[in-house]
Amino acid sequence: MAKQLRAGVIGSGFIARVHTRAIRDSGHIVAGIASSSVQSAKNAAAELNIPNAFASWQELIASNEVDVIHICTPNEFHAEMAIAAARANKHIVCEKPIAVSGSEALDIQAEVLTNQVGFAIPYAYRFYPVVREMRTRIQNGEAGAIHLMHGVYLQDWLAAPESNNWRVDSTAGGNSRAFADIGTHWCDLVEFISGDRITALIANTSVAYETRGGKKVQTEDIASILFETSNGATGSLTASQVSFGNKNKLEIELDGAKASYIFNQEQPDKLLVGGQSSNQVVTRGQETLTCADAKRLSTVPSGHPQGYQDAFNAFVADAYAGFQGKVVDGVPGLIDGLRSSALIEAVLESAETRAWVQVKSVANVLTLQ
Structure with a gap:
């Protein structure tokens, strides 16, 4: 069994809460949080049952109690925080865009590669089961x-x-x-x-x-x-x-040339396959999906909705598996x-x-x- 990683979250807005739930769902630990002020961090720590509220994001990144840094702040801070995390040899999950300029993005790249740390970006829509089904069918040539x-x-x-x-x-x-x-x-x-x-x-x-x-x-x-x-x-x-x-x-x-494939994120349990004589609706479920990866990500019984938080949870689980050396297809990095x-x-x-x-x-x- 892979060891639990300890996460530190920077930011306390709605997306930080999505990250927090996903970390815990994937079996890992939310060890601390930092925010725009000490009081904001303390409030979030109390509300989200996080043991440590750090006085600053710099203290969180420097802490020996944290293995992975989740950057959930306004975009202007992403590059500075990601670079600091890489230099501290911490794995990184950074909200998009990873920087406000291409030159900043390259600065992040240099530090991540130099320090050989993991890096993931939450393009979590990849983790809907029917998205994986759509991808497999199209790349297998079923659409032509x-x-x-x-x-x-x-x-x-x-x-x-x-x-x-x-x-x-x-x-x-x-x-x-x-x-x-x-x-x-x-x-x-x-x-x-x-x-x-x-x-x-x-x-x-x-x-x-x-x-x-x-x-x-x-x-x-x-x-x-x-x-x-x-x-x-x-x-x-x-x-x-x-x-x-x-x-x-x-x-x-x-x-x-053979078919059309349509996905709507607001109806994430359905994939529409369009044909000239008839259309097909592929619903999410073990008995309807044909792709092994789609089945892996389909975690609740057919007919029971599976949504955005489920996709985000799967993203974090796969990203953390990658941080621990497992090769996982489809993790955005x-x-x-x-x-x-x-x-x-x-x-x-x-x-x-x-x-x-x-x-x-x-x-x-x-x-x-």
Whole structure:
């Protein structure tokens, strides 16, 4: 039996709580927490039954009582914290984007590789069982050659003009918001499922409201993207955080020569397979899934919903297994964080120049590997 790892969580917002539940569900220990203030850390520790509230994130990272650092803070702190964790020889789980610039992402890479620590990024939508089923079927050729990849990622939490959040601030969140925050999730998932890569894109970004909270909005509410892939497919994505009635609609459709495959994150127990004469709905369950990895991730009986927290729990369990030397397919790691940084930079460049932009390949981004 693998030993329990001890986690330290930096941050006390909603996503830190998702991380905390997942750490415990995977059989590991939440040893401590740090937040924006000592009192905030103490409050979170008391509420979440965490034994140690650290005075600062630096103290948490330095502690000998912690093996893994979970970075759940505003984006501007990700690089500094990840670099410090790597230098302290701690494994890292860092929320996306891993940095606010490509150069910062490369700085993280250098320290992670130098210190040989584990690194995982929570692209947890990969861990829905029907996503693994979709991936296996498509990569086995059941859809035929993929011609078109398209979809949306729509939210409404910033749809009202009075809505505001630290992510709107380009200093705290980076120069991209809608694409960096949710569009990268969509791109990671479509590339993971298809095994293909976005090579070039043209993007348009826009804001719904010029100001929020009395300050000029400098990050996009909406990103619309056309793209081409290495295997010759074309595609499109609309990412929006101002679309009323959509809480978290991540939908992907891959259209091939033999069939279409459709996944909607708000209905995660269903996979739609489209055909010319009939459609098929594949539901999650041991008797309906054909992929061994999908069956592994299907942990509750058929007909009982399995959702986001379950997927996140599976992500943490597999990431920690990787930290302990086990080879686990599909865990999003440093290479995927760097890939997202390259896509963010391409989107920002294209939106500014209003022209097609080549996306840096992973080989070019991973300059130290």
